[in-house]
Amino acid sequence: MSADWLSQVALPWVLASVMMAMGLSLTGTDFARTWRHPRRVLLGTALQLLALPLLAWALVLLLPLSPLAAAGLLLVALVPGGATSNMFSYLVQGDLALSVTLTAIAAVLAPFTLPLIMGWNLELLGLTALGFSLPYWHTVGQLLLVTLLPVLAGMLLRRALPAAWRERVLPAVKGVTGVAMITMVVALFVGHAGRLPALISLETLAVLLLCLSSMTLGHMVARRLRLPHDSVRAITVEVGVQNAGVAMMVAFALLQQPAIGLVPLLYGLLMNVPVFLWMFTCLWRDRRPVSATARRY
Template identity: 40%
Template sequence: MTPIIAQTVAQVMLPVVLGLVMLGMGLSLQIKDFKAVLKAPKVAMIGFLLQLLLLPILALFIIKVFALNQTAAAGLFLLALCPGGATSNLFSFIAKGNLALSVCLTSVVSMLSPFILPIAFVGFIHYSGNADSQQFNLPLLPAMKQLAIVTLLPTVIGMSIRHFADQWAQSVIPLIKKGSTIAMLLVVTALVLTNLTIIPAMLSLQGIAVMTLCILALIIAYFIAGKLNVNETDRKTIAIEVGVQNAGTAMMIAFTIMHQPALAAIPLMYGLLMNIPAFIFVYWLLNKNKGKDKMTMPIKVNP
């Protein structure tokens, strides 16, 4: 793949496809979805706080324990600041979670991320203590503007279309979701092909760190939600939403805004590797619930 094509994929196709994904999310949302979640504000707040606070804390812990180099550390922390995405909604659906809660958490954090993510990442780079950390400086206002254009604006447009043309919006949702999913897979494949060094890196300490972030986020979020008396359906939804991040946002920031392909290595790895613990977690949830259902089934005694 030529450098021109690689640059086009990273700096043009990736933001366009990410915007299409967010448009599809907006088309799926209605005001009533937020109202339904707000009826149980405690659950939504737990989900928000775990995603906004737990993930960065876990990332800092993993960076310290694994002694990641500067580039890998910056990439992992950038990933931890990203919202969930369509993948987290899909896993929540498969796990028989609360899909409305999942979509609401994804959409709200996605709409906040243009403002929170750049500030938090700049803070991390500033206080990381690395002498060469200036190479990963994120231009604050331009980053907020570009993130808003790619994530916030398409979501608002999608919601507006859904509000004013409900029937048409519902008819195109399946097409947009299918098309954006295929397009994202093609873009990620192209990015991997242009960054083939990522494949052996998956078997290194960096790959283990990526998997550890996903695994710990799923388990700890599920545990904390349970301790806070969240019902099982919402509990597994929160765990998946916290544990499954939108790697596309991190890749867009690395490639398009910062022009640092090396910074995208961790998000690229995550986009491929996180499916393994996520599927195992969902499989465990489904079988765990099946086991409970069998235990609570009434026993029939023949007269």
């Protein structure tokens, strides 16, 4: 099975299926409740658009990365959110409406912010990118196809299903989609193994530090502001999980610099390690007695 087929065909279908399953657990009231608390939306957006690029630059200054690897890491930090972050918010029982809202905002803003800021980054790194641009409608269209449209389809299906049937089928759907995503992650590791840097490398350290530091930042800031624990989880995921697929498209197709695309590819695979560990920790805490987890986040 070819790695290109996995990343270009199978992965979008798996993500779209996960998003449709998430839509089965959402109602219009969830989104209305999210916009009644605009502070949560503003916080998540600010962390994604402002804090993430600064974190990436801190790592670039800290680690002796090559200019191309540094450019790849900075590129990853400029494409926050995506279907994967929504999936993790769903699996970790976070505020899914908030997660989808933040993803939608990122999808609209990224085409404007990414070309400008990445152009500055390339100049500071001593690289050039003539005619750098990000095709707006193509990017938004891809995100619509694998995130918002499947969610809306799931919400419509939810309205058509009897309540008793929904309660029986939702746990099974959640389990199946979780297994499907884990299987896809393993397949991508195997399929792209020949193209990636060594697992023990500066690039690996950089992507893991970016994921861990951004998740930690989102978690700590949301907790400091005393947000509900499901919103804390959603913001933790949204800030910590980037849209590596868009970053790879920019590197390979727009910049025509495959060497820059290797770090986003590595990030897209390795980010799952800390996120899954954190997710399993949250779910384990949820199964503990209420008295022991009354203050959990």
